[in-house]
Amino acid sequence: xxxxxxxxxxxxxxxxxxxxxxxxxxxxxxxxxxxxxxxxxxxxxxxxxxxxxxxxxxxxxxxxxxxxxxxxxxxxxxxxxxxxxxxxxxxxxxxxxxxxxxxxxxxxxxxxxxxxxxxxxxxxxxxxxxxxxxxxxxxxxxxxxxxxxxxxxxxxxxxxxxxxxxxxxxxxxxxxxxxxxxxxxxxxxxxxxxxxxxxxxxxxxxxxxxxxxxxxxxxxxxxxxxxxxxxxxxxxxxxxxxxxxxxxxxxxxxxxxxxxxxxxxxxxxxxxxxxxxxxxxxxxxxxxxxxxxxxxxxxxxxxxxxxxxxxxxxxxxxxxxxxxxxxxxxxxxxxxxxxxxxxxxx
Amino acid sequence: xxxxxxxxxxxxxxxxxxxxxxxxxxxxxxxxxxxxxxxxxxxxxxxxxxxxxxxxxxxxxxxxxxxxxxxxxxxxxxxxxxxxxxxxxxxxxxxxxxxxxxxxxxxxxxxxxxxxxxxxxxxxxxxxxxxxxxxxxxxxxxxxxxxxxxxxxxxxxxxxxxxxxxxxxxxxxxxxxxxxxxxxxxxxxxxxxxxxxxxxxxxxxxxxxxxxxxxxxxxxxxxxxxxxxxxxxxxxxxxxxxxxxxxxxxxxxxxxxxxxxxxxxxxxxxxxxxxxxxxxxxxxxxxxxxxxxxxxxxxxxxxxxxxxxxxxxxxxxxxxxxxxxxxxxxxxxxxxxxxxxxxxxx
Numbered sequence: 001x002x003x004x005x006x007x008x009x010x011x012x013x014x015x016x017x018x019x020x021x022x023x024x025x026x027x028x029x030x031x032x033x034x035x036x037x038x039x040x041x042x043x044x045x046x047x048x049x050x051x052x053x054x055x056x057x058x059x060x061x062x063x064x065x066x067x068x069x070x071x072x073x074x075x076x077x078x079x080x081x082x083x084x085x086x087x088x089x090x091x092x093x094x095x096x097x098x099x100x101x102x103x104x105x106x107x108x109x110x111x112x113x114x115x116x117x118x119x120x121x122x123x124x125x126x127x128x129x130x131x132x133x134x135x136x137x138x139x140x141x142x143x144x145x146x147x148x149x150x151x152x153x154x155x156x157x158x159x160x161x162x163x164x165x166x167x168x169x170x171x172x173x174x175x176x177x178x179x180x181x182x183x184x185x186x187x188x189x190x191x192x193x194x195x196x197x198x199x200x201x202x203x204x205x206x207x208x209x210x211x212x213x214x215x216x217x218x219x220x221x222x223x224x225x226x227x228x229x230x231x232x233x234x235x236x237x238x239x240x241x242x243x244x245x246x247x248x249x250x251x252x253x254x255x256x257x258x259x260x261x262x263x264x265x266x267x268x269x270x271x272x273x274x275x276x277x278x279x280x281x282x283x284x285x286x287x288x289x290x291x292x293x294x295x296x297x298x299x300x301x302x303x304x305x306x307x308x309x310x311x312x313x314x315x316x317x318x319x320x321x322x323x324x325x326x327x328x329x330x331x332x333x334x335x336x337x338x339x340x341x342x343x344x345x346x
Numbered sequence: 347x348x349x350x351x352x353x354x355x356x357x358x359x360x361x362x363x364x365x366x367x368x369x370x371x372x373x374x375x376x377x378x379x380x381x382x383x384x385x386x387x388x389x390x391x392x393x394x395x396x397x398x399x400x401x402x403x404x405x406x407x408x409x410x411x412x413x414x415x416x417x418x419x420x421x422x423x424x425x426x427x428x429x430x431x432x433x434x435x436x437x438x439x440x441x442x443x444x445x446x447x448x449x450x451x452x453x454x455x456x457x458x459x460x461x462x463x464x465x466x467x468x469x470x471x472x473x474x475x476x477x478x479x480x481x482x483x484x485x486x487x488x489x490x491x492x493x494x495x496x497x498x499x500x501x502x503x504x505x506x507x508x509x510x511x512x513x514x515x516x517x518x519x520x521x522x523x524x525x526x527x528x529x530x531x532x533x534x535x536x537x538x539x540x541x542x543x544x545x546x547x548x549x550x551x552x553x554x555x556x557x558x559x560x561x562x563x564x565x566x567x568x569x570x571x572x573x574x575x576x577x578x579x580x581x582x583x584x585x586x587x588x589x590x591x592x593x594x595x596x597x598x599x600x601x602x603x604x605x606x607x608x609x610x611x612x613x614x615x616x617x618x619x620x621x622x623x624x625x626x627x628x629x630x631x632x633x634x635x636x637x638x639x640x641x642x643x644x645x646x647x648x649x650x651x652x653x654x655x656x657x658x659x660x661x662x663x664x665x666x667x668x669x670x671x672x673x674x675x676x677x678x679x680x681x682x683x684x685x686x687x688x689x690x691x692x
Contacts, residue, residue, distance in 0.1 A: 034503055036514070037506055092457065093458035094458070110509075111457070112439035112512070112513070113510075116506055120503075120506075123498045126495060138484050138488070146476065149473055149476065153466075153469060157380055160381040160382070163456075163459050164381055164384075168382070
């Protein structure tokens with residue numbers, strides 16, 4: 001394992017390279033013209049800075065399994081488009097205010113416009129998927145379509161779990177509940193799907209697509225926990241979302257679940273009542289109180305500990321799955337990503 | 347042409363028959379289990395009474411072009427699923443309160459849940475589409491997928507036109523603007539797509555799919571205008587949506603566009619100012635005033651006149667396109683639908 005500094009440089013360089021390749025292709029393919037408030041706004045989130053993690057996973061998995069970036073590019077653009085559609089809809093669902101350092105799309109243009117732009121972004125993803133047929137043939141393209149349906153099913157079910165917990169004010173959750181939700185809501189579309197499609201387009205072999213599943217599952221969980229932590233202790237200028245937004249939204253993070261387990265009966269009562277209100281009914285002083293309690297109980301540090309363990313498990317699974325390819329440029333990138341996702345500040 | 351009464355009985359019977367066939371299959375295929383607030387709610391709108399127009403168009407077109415209902419059923423379920431997803435999202439976008447005689451999904455369960463249920467409904471539609479591959483083969487299934495992308499593009503663009511008009515408070519519109527919006531927003535997914543996919547699965551011939559396009563285009567416009575009229579003069583118990591809801595929502599209907607052309611300068615000023623406010627800022631007395639003016643200027647009757655002309659044009663185009671099949675049971679149904687869409691009270 002290289003020293004963290006060198007590994008991270010290599011990771012950020014590779015991320016930037018694959019991100020540029022993917023986002024440039026994505027943006028070049030967004031139709032011009034058409035009605036107002038549509039295609040120009042499809043390009044809005046992709047134009048803001050993003051890590052490009054999903055595209056990079058797809059392209060690196062593709063190369064590590066013998067493919068070229070050209071072969072993987074359609075799949076990488078597809079996953080980035082689905083990701084951006086997911087962000088637009090997720091921001092509406094969570095009533096989020098900030099995304100990638102600026103106002104959310106629905107905050108700027110209203111829910112009606114934003115929901116529609118999310119739908120168009122999903123449609124452009126499907127069109128990109130269909131564009132594979134020429135290059136990859138009917139058989140592999142159908143399998144890609146099936147992989148996409150599977151990923152979308154997991155994502156929408158994961159989203160349902162999360163909005164259901166908030167709606168029913170579910171407070172009796174443990175870490176396993178969180179991980180199950182996280183597998184569906186985050187790991188599938190952020191890590192597992194990009195790896196599976198990258199492998200599929202590289203090898204053309206449907207039987208090989210699942211070899212990085214465990215790697216992706218652990219990587220996605222580690223990524224999500226770090227995201228939850230940055231939401232509480234991050235620097236807005238780098239993180240790009242409102243700090244403590246998850247508390248305003250009543251998100252059931254591992255951090256919050258851990259606090260519910262550790263806190264006093266009185267604190268629990270106060271928190272349950274806070275979570276029982278709507279976002280609009282919550283006050284800044286309650287959010288400040290909760291924020292301080294989470295830090296005082298070391299819940300952020302404890303969750304980050306779990307994230308580091310997951311990252312180590314992801315590395316071990318990745319090494320096993322990659323075999324000799326672990327020593328290639330893209331293999332090393334995939335392995336070093338496990339450190340990146342838990343050390344990143346944005 | 348049979349007398350209207352007999353024609354309408356035949357039409358409502360056939361609609362009911364195809365609706366039952368399609369909705370039963372649709373509901374049987376909605377997964378059970380899974381997280382709360384997801385699959386049970388996917389079934390919510392389909393379980394409420396609907397006309398089943400889109401499924402019937404698909405199955406009738408399929409039979410009129412030599413197919414069996416069994417061959418067309420997947421396509422009919424697909425179009426009904428897309429329709430229900432569209433309704434869920436459209437109700438969020440328009441902040442509608444009532445749908446099919448009960449509260450809208452987002453009114454009952456919140457925007458977060460409803461948006462997600464709409465996404466799952468779209469996904470189930472895609473899965474139904476993919477299920478055609480076994481029966482129809484790869485070539486025709488790909489073409490169905492392409493037809494679906496085309497339909498979704500038109501629908502989302504049509505939706506963007508409408509929300510854009512409301513957002514920018516566009517008041518200088520003429521009938522042609524309305525018809526262009528209506529072609530994309532209504533005709534494509536309500537009539538043209540069901541006919542095209544019905545023909546495609548029946549014939550397996552991609553070159554024949556467009557023969558009912560003009561029929562579907564006119565039928566959809568006539569259908570939409572009658573829908574706009576029922577919104578103002580319908581009976582809530584039959585129509586199932588809040589009466590004058592379109593006025594609350596600031597919808598640019600043919601009726602409103604006609605009024606803007608006919609009214610006095612003072613009335614126009616008052617209307618433009620009314621339309622410039624958000625839904626929440628509009629008052630019941632303003633809505634009542636507008637409602638009365640639209641009726642006083644005969645704008646509803648005038649629009650229904652246009653709808654009847656469109657219905658007649660749809661019939662003529664249908665006869666031309668169907669040829670000898672115009673004399674089959676399903677051919678007659680397709681032709682008599684042209685009367686139904688403008689005479690219906692729900």
